[in-house]
Structures are given as C-alpha cells and as structure tokens.
Amino acid sequence: MIFSMDARAALLRSISHGRHRLPFAESVRGGLICAAPAVLAAAWHEPLLCWSAIAAFWTCLCDDSGTRPRQRMTQGLVFAVLGALAAGCAIAAGAVPGLAIALAGVSAWLGALVRCRGALPGLRGLLAATAFAVCAAFPVHGAQAALDYAVFFLGGGLWAIACNLALWQYSADTRVRAATFAWLYALGSYVSKLAQTPDLRHGAAASRAELRTALDAMSAAITAAPGEVAPGCRRWLADAEQAMALLAGIESLLHSRRRAPQPAVERATLDLIAATLKRLADGIDACALDVRRATPPDPATTAARLRPFADYAAHVEHAGHAELARPPVEAEALAADAPRAARAWRDAFMTLSARLATLVAEADSETRGATHRAPASATRTSRPWRDAFAAVTAQVRTQGVFARYAARLALAAMVAVTLARWRSAEQGYWLALTTMFIVQPTFSQTVRVSSLRIGGTMLGAVLASALALLIHSPILLALAILPLATGTLAARAVSYVSYILFLTSHFVLVAHLGTPVGEPWDLAVSRVLNSLAGVAVGVAASFLAWPEWEQHKLAPAASRALACVSDYVQAVLRGYAPDHEARAPEAIEKAEKAEATDCDTRAIAALRRQACLAVDALEAVIAATRLESLSSNHRAAHASVLMLRLRKLVGVVSPLEGADAALDAADRARLAALAQSVSALLRATREERASLRAHLQAEAEAEPAGSARSFFARHIEHEVIEGALAVSMVLPDVLD
Template sequence: MQLFASGRDQLLRFWHHGRHRLPVADALRGGVICVAPAVLAAMLHMPLLCWSAIAAFWTCLADEPGRPGFERHCKGLVFGVAGALASACAIAAHALPVLSIAVVGAVAYVGASVRARGPASGLRGLLTATACSVSACFPAHGLDAATHYAVFYLIGCVWATLAGGGLWQTSRTKRAQQATLAYLYAMSSLASRLGQAAHGNRAQLEHGRAELRTKLDAMTVAVANCNGDAPSACAGWVHDAEQAMALLAGLETLLAGGHDAARREAAALLAPAYGQLAAQIDASATRLRNGSSAFRGAVEQCQARLQQTLRACEPAWLATHGSAEGLTWLRANLDLVERLSVLLAREARMDAAPGIVAAPLAAPRKRPRQGQLTALIAEFAAQNAYTRYAARLSVAAMIAVSLARFSGMQQAYWLALTTMFILQPTLSQTVKVSGLRIGGTLLGAVLASALSLFVHDPLLLALIVLPLATGTLAARTVSYVSYILFLTSHFILVAHLGTPVGTPWALAVARIEFSAAGVLVGFLVSLFAWPDREHHRLGSSAAGAIEGTAAYLEAVAGRLAQPAPREPEALRKLRRRACLEIDKLEATIAATRFESLVVNQQAACASVLMQRLKTLVGALCPLEYVNAMLNDADLARLAELAQNAQALITSDASSADIPPSRGFGATPQASSCHAREIEREVSESACVAHLLRSRVLR
C-alpha cells in the first residue's frame, strides 16, 4: 500500500510540475511529421509509404532542434542519403546471402564507429546501420526493389527534414524556460528525496545529484544560446545554481552521516522542512511558467511556512532531549536549509537578474583536406572502446540478420531491430537496457493490441500513430521504459499498415518473440565477443576520483586560508571535476555488480571509498558560500583539516609520510555547529579513504 501511495504521489507531482518541462511542441511537430506518410499509406494503399514513415520518425529522432536550421537540414539530408544507400545495398545483395550479411556487418561497423564523434552522430550512425539491417530482413530482392525502398526511405527523410525546419519552431527563449523548469523539477525532486531520507528511507540518498548536474548543464547552455535575450528569472537561476548545488550537497552529506539514534530523531524533525522546501521550489517554477504577477506571494508564503517549521525544530528537540548529542547536527542542518530557502526566494533573481550573454563561439578548426580519408580510415581502425563496440555490433548485426533470414518470417526484422538497439558498449549497459526494453516491449505490445482490437479502419489506425509518435519523442526525457512503450506501439501499428498480413495480435506476439531473441543475441555477443568488462576500470576510476577530490580539498584549504576572498570560479570547476570523477567511479561500481556473479572484494571497497569521497566533497562545498559566517579560528581549523584530508587520501595506509593532524581524533573545539559537523565528517571519511586506497588501487 505504501508503495502504491508513493507511486501515485510521484505521478501526481509529475502531472502538476514535471510535465511542463517536456518538449511537447517539438514532440507534437515530430508526431505530425511521422503520421503524414502513414495516413497517405492508408489512403493510397501504398504499403511502402510506411517505410517512409519509419524513415521520417528516425529523422525526427536524430534531429537536434536547438541547433541552427542550416546545420539541421544538412545533417538530415546526409542522414537520409546514407540510410537510403545502406538500405538499397542490403536489398540489392539479398540474392547472395553472404554478400548481404557482409554489407550489414560493414555498415554496422562504420555506423557504430561514428559514436566516437559524439552522441548525436552516434545516434545517426546507429539508425543508419539499423535501416541496413532491417532492410536485409525484408522479403525483397533485386535492383528494382532496392531502388523503390531507397527512394521511399529518402522521401521520408527529406519530408521530415524540410517539415522539421518549416513547421512551427520553439523559440530560444521558450527552450531556456523549459530547461530551467527541468532543472527546478530535478532540484525539487532531490529535496523531496531528502525528506524521505529524513523519514528513514535512506535508499533515497542513493540517487545522488548526477541528474541535477545534467539539468544544470542543459539549462546553462539553453540560456547562453539566447544571446542575452533569456528571461531574467532563467538567467538568475543559472547565476545561483552552483550555490544551490553546494548547499544541497551539504544537506545530503549531513543526512547520509546521521546514522546514530540521536541524529535519526533529529532528522525526523527536519523531514517536513524538506517537503516545504520542495514546495517552495515548485512554487518558483509555477511563477516562472505563468509570470511573476500570476502567483504573486506564493513563493514568499512557502518560504514563510518553511521558516516557521525551522524555528520550531530546535525548541521541539530541547523539550524532549535537552542539549544532548544531536543538537549540533540539527543546528547545522537548520543553518543550511535556511540559507538555501533564502537563496531560492531571492527576489532579485525572479525579476531583476541580469541577462547572461553567451560568449562568441570559436570557429571550428578546419581539418586539412590532404589525408582526410586516410585519417578517417585510421580512426575506424584504431584500437579503442568505440572500435571494440563497433566490432561487437557488426558481429551481432550479422548474426541477427542471419537468424531472421533463416526463420523466413516477414516479421523477423524485429530481431535485428532489437539487437541493434540493445547492444551497448559494455556488458553491464547491455544487461540493463535489455531488461528495460523487454518490459517496455511487453507493455507496448499490449497497448497496440488493445488499440487494434477496437479500431479496424486503416485510416483511423494511421491517425492513432500521431499520439504514439508524439509520446515516443516526448518520453525520451522521462524514462526508457515509457519511451519503449510508445515506440513499440508506434512500430507495431505502422508495421501492420505496411504489411497487413495477420492480426495485430499476431504482430504483437511476433514482436515479443523476436525481441526476446534479439535481446539474447545482443547479450551473448556482449558476453563472448571481445567483452569490455567494467571491473578492469575500477582502479583507474578510483584513482581519478581520488585525484579530483584531492585537488578540490587543496583548493578549499587555500581559499579558507586566504584573508581576502578570491574568484570562486576555479573552485567551482574543481568541485565539478571531483563530482564527475566520483560519478564515473559510481557508474563503474554499478556496472561491476552487473558483471560479477560473486562478491567482488575490490568493488565492495571501492563502493565505500566512493561514498567517503562524496562525503568529503559534500561536507566542504558549502564553505564556498557560508565561510563568511565563520570566525577566523574556525576557518583556520577547517583549512588545516582540508589540507590534512588531502594528504591522507593521497597516501597509502602503510605510508609514514603523513603530516600530523591536530583535528583528527580530537574532540571538536570549533565554535560553529556547522564547522564541528564538518570536522566530524571530514575526519572520519578521510581516515576511511586512507585505509581503503591501497585495496582499491591494486
């Protein structure tokens, strides 16, 4: 019942606050583009137009709406020509199975290798390879069939490219607002999770701040692309984002360190405050969305309720516990929550924040034309993670096409389609995506079958593609399962219109069967073909996390020791670097758990080390903004503390060259409650990291 209530609350909260961050206009434009060829296929009884509908959808999927129009058109046309040629080659060689499969393998290798040029290029390369693999499974052969399929594929891509730039466009200002709303929703979600953790659900702390950092980067880019025309509120959120991140990191660290009974009871008193903090952020998002005059005073009212709750926490604690252990921890939390609340409600950000002008982008450095082809061939042949992934994808594509051709069924192209999408650069990623895809496929097959059960008119079925295609493009930013749910329903209906052989129920069952076979092919290839295991990277990932954390600790010590404040930009960059390195270590540990069937002692030690490094950064980063409230003695103690922690985590447990630490192991004597909690957290975490370092970096 509690799980059901939690899921219901999350859905309601997403509906009220989260849906506004979705690119609905872009998704609806893509849905209209995708439904047009499907409607024509139903009206003109031309099944090949469904291949154009698929090509149009893939073009919309690979489009980058935020980029300049000329660049989008060029990339869309190149993508269409490449997909048409790859599809034509696969169908033309259909009579010679060995040649057709070899073509699929070559196109898959090249398409996967393009991933080294960036995620957008990688998606286009993967979709081009998928078009080739799917075409090789079609029951068509000969030059005439190859020409027809290539022409219809190119028509779909050209239509999507031209319509994507010619239909309604979302302004840069609107994109900046959507990116800011996405950031606010992620921040309020983090505050809500902190409230659940304060209630005792410590598993909520495992989500971390990685998603919030991603949204912050997207917001910064979107606001900068406005060239100074971004709304003042959006620019203000960018201006205050790093400070909000630092305060949230400090709060998360304090909650994660509150293991004893006294701190757990104090956390229960703070739980309502986190819920009210999330409500204040949601009120700010509503104000940003509807204008400052629409909900005047809503943010201030939320802040007033939060301040009232914070003022009642300490008297409630003193009434039951007195000045027992836990009061210092409670005061440290109250201080950070109050500062964060004041920061988030600052009127200057909402109405009078200065615009952020994007710096002019440097012109891309042109490569010399001489030897460009040679360099490209050398890039494809280089020995790196991307080429190993390309080799695995090539092998998997050839196996999937061979099995599809061997089965002789018209719907066997689902096998190749699934294999191409679930195979990832590492085994752990493949396993994760495979499970999500099977779940989304089952739900999508049920949805498509239910729709076809009540709708028998082909034209009406084609029109239903509009909400499904729109949902597919919009759900990409929500979750992979919801994305696959809409994608499966969309593809099943389009396939039924293109090859109206059998009932949609039969199509759905075939989709599930061949998807399961495709998942199996992808998993076996990832397991046995040049496996790229993550546990080999544990040592290097841990070394990077330690190095990044040590650099940040050294910078914090230098900043606290300086009598005059310095420009904090360098410190923020070091903090961001440390956080990204810790996130990389965390991802490597999670991947190692997928790969290992037994307990991995190194991974277990790395997990504890990662948590301690995260604590070191989270405990000290609020000092970037609240050190003005500390006296000189506390600043000197914390500067020495950070310096000693840096020395500890960069030396092995057997090293005798560790500087003496006045703060480690001693009773805290700092006057500030927050400074005392920082001493406790940093001292303990640095010592544990020092002991685990040699075990992880072996």
C-alpha cells in the same frame, strides 16, 4: 499509510508540475509527422508508405531542435540521403546473399564509428546502418525494388525535415525557460523526497546524478541561446552550483543526525526538518512556475517565503545561541534541556536551509552575472567533415573503445542478417533491427538494454496486436500511431524504460500496417521470437567478440574520484579567501578584491563539479561491474563503500564554500592543518597509511575541553576525519 500519502503527494506533484518539463508541443508535431504516412498507407493501400513513416520517425529522432534551422536542414538532408542510399544498396545487393551480408557488416562498422563524435551523430550513423541491415533482411531484391525503397525512405525524411522546420517551433527563450524549469523541478523533487523521509531511515532520497543531468541541460540551453537570456534563467545559471553545494551540506547534516539521536528532542527535530524542507520545496516550485510563466517575482511573496527563516535567525540572535526559542516552522516545542549539540545541529541545519531559501526566493538583480550569448564557435564549426574524419581515423588507428564497438556491431549485424535470410522467417527483419539496437559499447550496457528491450517488445507486441484485433479499420489503426509516436518522443525526457515501451508499440503497429498478412497474434509471437533471437545474437557478440569489461575500469575510476575529491576537500578546507587577503596590498581596490574572490569561487565550484562527476562515474562503473558478475564481487562491494564515503566527503565540506567568512582564525588554521593531513592520507601508499591514520586519529582526539569553536568547524572536522579514515581502510581492496 504514510508511504501511500507520500506516493500520492509525489504523483499529484508530478501531474501538476512535472508535465511542464515534457516537450509536448514538439512531441505532438513529431507524432503528426509519423502518423501521416501511415494513414496514407492505409488509405491508398501502399505498404511502402510505412517505410516512409519509419524514415520520418528516425529523422525526428535525429533532429536537434536546439540548433539553427540551416544546420538542422543540412543534418536532416544528410541523414535522409544516407538512409535512402543504404536502403537502396541493401535491396539491390539482396540478389547476392554473401554481398548483402558483407555490406551489412561494413555499414554497421562505419555507422558505429561515428559515435565517437557524440551521441547525436552516433544515433544518425546507427540508424543509417540499421536501415541497411533491415533492408538486407527483407525477402525482396532487384533494381526496381531498390529504387522504390530508396525513394520512399528519402520521401519520408524530406517530409519530416519540412514539417520540423515549418510547423510550430520553440523560441530560444522558451527553450531556456523550459530547461531552467526542468532543473528547478528536479531540485524541488529532490528536496520533497528529503522532506518525506527526514530521518533517512529508508536510505538516501535520490541520486544527485539526475540533478547534475538537468543542470547540464540547462547550461547547454542557456549557452546555445543566440541572444539575451531571461534574467531569472541567467541568475540560476550562476547560482545552480551554489544550490547544489548547499543541498549537499543539508544532506550531510541529515546523515550525521542518524548517529546518537536524542529521544527527548528527536520527534521535534524531525518535525523541524520536515517542515523546513517542505517549505523549501514549495519555494522552489513557486520559483519554477515564475520562470515558466516569465513572471517577475513578487516582493511580498519573496518576503513571505523568507519570513520563517528570518524569524528563526532573530530568535537565535536574541537568545545568544544559549537557549533557542521555538522556531516558527517547528510543529512541537523543543525540550528546554536539549543538549547543546542538538541545538547547534538545528542551528546549522536552519542556517543552510535559510541560505538555500534566500537563493530561491530573492528578487532578480540585473547586476548579477553577465548576459550570456552563444559563442561563435558553439554555433558553427569551420571544418566539420575534416574533424569527423580525423576523429574516426584516430579511433581506428588506436583501436579505441568505439573502434572495438564498431567491430563488434559489424559482426553482430552480419550474423543477424545471415540468420534472417537463412531462415526466411516471417518478420525476420525484426531480428536484425533488434540486434542493431541491442549491441552497446560495453557488455554491461548490452545486458541492461537487452532486458529493457525484451520486456518492451513483449508489451509492445501485445498492445499492438490487441489494437489490431479491436480496430478493424486500417485508417483508424493508423491513427493510433499518433499517440504512440507522441508518447515515444515525449518519453525520451522521462526515462529509457518508458521510451522503450512507447517505441516498441509504435514500431510494431507500423510494421503491422506495412505487412498486413496473417493473424495479429501470430505476427506478435513471430516478432517476439525474432526479438529474442536478436537479443541472443547481440549478447553473444558482446560477450565473445572483443568484449569491453567494466571491471577493468574500476581501479582507474576509483583513482580519479579519489584525486578529484581530495583536490576539492583540500581547496575548501584550506580556503582561498585568506590567501588572497594576505597577497593583496592595502592599496588594492575593493572591486579587484571582489573579482579575485569571484574567480576563487568559480575555481572551487569547478573542483566540486569535477569531484561530483568523478564520483558519479565511479558509481556507474560499480553498477556495470555488478551486471557483469554472476556472483558477489567483493571488490565492487568495497568500491561501493569508497564511493559513498567520497560522496559524503563532498557533501560535508561543501557548506564551507558559503560559510568561510563566518569562521574565525582558529577555525581556519585548524581546518587548514586538517586539509594537509587528509590530503596526505588519501594520497599515501600502502606503507604510509598506517602511520598517517594514527596521526589523524590523534588529531581527532585532541579536542580541548570546553572548546569554543563553531559547530560548523567541529562537525566538518569530525565528519572529514571519519570519512578519510574509512576511505583509507577500503582503498587497498579497490586499488591494490
């Protein structure tokens, strides 16, 4: 019952708030662009217009709507021309089978190499190469057919470019607000999940990788904005990293609560956690709606959001931290004889929650942060073609990852086109199409994409065939492409699985309109069989042809994560503010001190970001390694423990970024000494680890009786020592 209530609440929240983060306007525009050529194909009985519909869809996929119109037009024209040339050359070379197969390999090699320039240029190169491979698999050839396919592809691309630039557009301010809303929605979703399982008996609520992705998207949108950014969005660009640190600290406290719970106060403590996190999630959602609607925060609403935390702070101050009265957000009275540790834990949890609530609810200040403008270098590149050629040449000369991927894709493309032409099977081009999208830079990525493609192709074939059986009018069937194309473009912001489901249904229906021969179910079976053959070709090429194994990246990824986390932990535990106070002369101005502290804050935030990204990268390598191994991998298991411990270390020390001023001199000195010991242990060799581990354990047991150190200092010291010892235990099994 609890699970169903939580799931229902999550569904209602996704419907009421989550829909606003999807680019529905642009998706509907893309759906209309893709559906129009298909409708004309059905009305005019011109199957080649379906090829224009595919070209229009690919052009929409390649369109970067966040760039300037002139740049969008140039990029779209280049892709349309390259795709038209690829289609025309493939059809013209079809008369000579060997030539068509060889050119398919060359085009795939060139298209894959462009991926070294980034995801979007790589997508354009891959789609142009796919156009060649698909046309090379078509059972048509000749100069006239080549000209027709090239003209129809170019026409579809030009139609998409014109509509993308002429129809409704998102303004820069709307894009910034949408990206900021998406970040706040992800933050609120994370806190909501924590509120649903505050005791963490069901494991971690979610991965922080999604939060980091939303934060990167928001930063990119704000940086690329040509003019001034809305004050609320500008504030969140400055405060997002601090919010991530506070959230990591809250999650660390929740993890520590699992150990040695007190039955007398456990229920009341869980109620406190759930109520507090629920209030935080509601405040984040309200802030997100304010950003989306471009409405300034209401002072009365802000005060109402902060009142429970202010009342709790007043209770704590009045009680002198000796006996805590019942917090206003607590559902049940806490036991009067609650242990001091439990009361200190609640105090620390409410302190971090109050800081996050203040960050969310406070009114915007024009003095906070500078107005962000797009740098000139971000909007134009002086030598784009020369830089691209240099990057591709460097990949080939050094035999980099993308060079090996390009060779692998070229081989797979030639095999796929050969099978499609040799078998002369109906819908044989579907084999080449699947192969081009299946092959990925690493074997584990190929396996993951293959499983999604197989399921999506089967469901898409069934759905498209069912529509063909139910709808006998070709025009109505073409109109059904509109919701499928819209869903495909919108689902890109949700997940790869949903994107594949819509994409396959869309493509199958367009292909059915382009070749309306045979029964729908026969065509569905043919497409599924060809897709399975394409998957087999792609997986075999990834496994046999210069395979790229993630397991070889495990040790380097673990070493980088260890180094980044060690740097961050050492920087936070040692503290930057005391050093600056010691260096600064008495005559220095207060503004200069504040500027120096702000620089240190940004430096620590950068170290935390590097640590989080390195740990996320290690997690991705571990997941990929598991896909590569058919049996249990003990090294990957130890790496998982290492990754979890490193992630917890980041969460444990991150609250100190905002609590450094609350620590006294004794706490600072002890944490600084701990930083040196932990850093030495994490960077030690195998021979040095035993003695350093014993020294660190002795430090942990050297707690004086009746110590008056703050709970923050004692909690962080205990967690850091435990995490460092655990890391040192599993480190040899991963690195050595």
